[in-house]
Amino acid sequence: MKLTPTSLTERVEGLDFLRGIALLGIIIANMLHFHSPYAYMDPYTWFSTPGEQSAFHFIDVFVEASFYPLFAMLFGYGLNMQYEKSLKNHTPFAPFMARRMSWLLLFGILHALLIWFGDILFTYAIMGFVMIALVRIPKKWLFSLALVLYIVPSVLVYILLVFSRKINPNSLLDGFVDIHQIELAISAYAHGSFGEIFMFRLGEWFTFGVVGVFTSFFAVLPLMMLGAAFSKWKVVEKMYAMKGKLVVTMIVGITLGVLLKNVPYIDGPKFENIIIVQSTFGGPILAIGYAALLMLLWQIPFLKIVTKPFATLGRMAFTTYIMQSIIATLIFYSYGAGLYGKVDIVTGTWLAIGIFVIQLIAAQIWLSKFRIGPLEYVWRKLSYGKNFSNKEEKV
Template identity: 25%
Template sequence: MQEKTILIAGVNMAALKPDFVPRMEGLDALRGFALMGLFLVHMPELYELYWAHPATDPTQLLWHNIIFTTFAGKSFSLLALCFGVSFFIIMDRAAKRGVDFTVRFLWRLALLGLIGIIHGLWYRGDVLEVLALMGVFLVPFYRVKSNALLIAFGVFFLLQPIQIFQIISALNGAAWANKAPGFWTAATPEAYLTGKSLVETMRMNWVDGHPFKWSFMYESGRLSQILGLSLIGMVLGRIHFFSQPQRFIRFRLTVLAIAGLCAIGLSYGKPVLVGLMPTSETIFMPRSLWDTMLSGWFDLSLMTVLMMGFLCLYYGFAHGLLNLLAPTGRMTLTLYVLQSVIFVPVFYSFGLGLHATMLQSTAVLIAIPAFIIQVVFAHLWFKGFLYGPLEWLWRAGTYLTLKVPFIRKAAAN
């Protein structure tokens, strides 16, 4: 029997019901894995305060390097790719109901940006508002029918066209192109390290942390990378990469092997490649930018190894274990914010101020059980609820109604 469409105040009420189609648990689990990696980076990074006094002890440096080499720049990239997949799923499901979701999706992004701005007052490293802004640029690409063209656009942005332009300009003597990025020399605000006032910390997050974050995202090439990965994610959604995983067994293995070779090649070949870029005392940025680009491509190749390796195991013998991450992937927004709400006060001076004494090993060994607790919490939460709390609030705000089902038993009646 075909479901009857009910419109109230211009909202298709059927769209508010959860689980219209079976969830793509592989995507949820991958998103949960990315969240885990991001948390494992944030903890030894002491929520950005590590850079005020980096570790010098060889053992602690080893802990730091293992975590950062494995997850830093990779987990964030995975989230950006999953963001693109989710964008396609939302738009496609609406289109199948005969609804153009463009305006409402832009409103949804505005709400995400607002959540990010509020979260950014607590923790300057918030990425939600960055994803919200870059999501706006995804909207026109949804109407591009050719997957090959979308992949070409994605690769174009992953190649860092702005940094390539700056390198060319710098080699030709342009003064602006040979200026060092601001985040290279930016000092950690004293309010984070020694101040005792939460209000002052929040003020500093706005007046200093906010522009610092956007400067870093632009100058490091992260904005271009987010857009490129989101476009790739949109194509993965289109070809049913997560909804029909059995079709892509050979594809996953092939990409895993290629990405592994690229990661190994970039890891060992980077010093030689960096040396190919000319440099001098006055024209020093081209080599630095080239180094940054190569590091970014190494991160992308290793991210692909992590992604395809995870999915090969997930759809193989490790399914039962890795699927434990799926509930965390369903409430990524809630857990991401909750992580900083709990742990920023642990490291910042308005709280416990442990940034100066917390060892890298200690931070990691705290992070592991802390994330396990989050996994248990997510499993228990979804026994009684249909969405994470912030996910429900975001969905209710998207449709401008409180009629979005939330409590599981109430939805079943």
């Protein structure tokens, strides 16, 4: 049989809804890096006014590190759906997915080098290549392997960090602020030419992006594996029959997640509390709690109608993600409005919400005429190696 893309009637609308909500959390979290040299700050001491402190605390606990895990799990969920579709249609999965991930890898490199260093597509593509093999593992083994791959290295790193602190309390450089890098970032992004921005961005991408790929085998890949396992269990498709389990997951996930993410405020902003307890464990646990809550809300007819625009936006997640970077960098970088380093966290958050609202409206208009977003169409055309109509289907 010939390879064909998923039709609108085959889409799982609940997944698109989750993607749409995840994109809101992602732009709020990413906005910290768009408008300021956030990577080189100690945010627990940097923000001085009560308003900024409250805004950072809210983002740190309820947003940061809790929406990219959800997006990673959704990526794995969708990848397994494509795998099962290939089995059903007797079409080759590995060659097609390898081609699809190759193009995603290229998109990620272009995004990182030409737009924003915080790209995640490059990492997703690398992990996607690995998932081509792992997605074939039975769901129970895949789920268990994902937990082991995620938990064991993280616990070992936590023990190592605690042990290092006992030997030398100053070894982890808690609260370190890199003033030199902050000055370089402001000089490049707020005042530099495009070439100067490119060179600084290239250095940041190698530091945070390329090097970060190695840690992603223990941070991002297991989340994709969990998503693929959930897909094999058809969690989203069977959400209406799983209300009781979803309620328990929501309560436990949100309660435990919020508690773990507050540990730096309870036990102090120690390196191990921030990196391991808060981000590595608290973030994904809260993400799962959010997913359960959102699936419960999606089952309420009135709320399903009200939140339908998020599902529409979720159908063009790729385009939305890239456009968030383009819009934000045009606002903050020197070749745009040049507001880098001049916007506080509260203003930045409202800007993120404003950009998202505009994207929400734009998605409704675009998808009233076309089946998928423009970048989704290009990616699909390249992946399948042929043209498809992008006109809206009447169903």
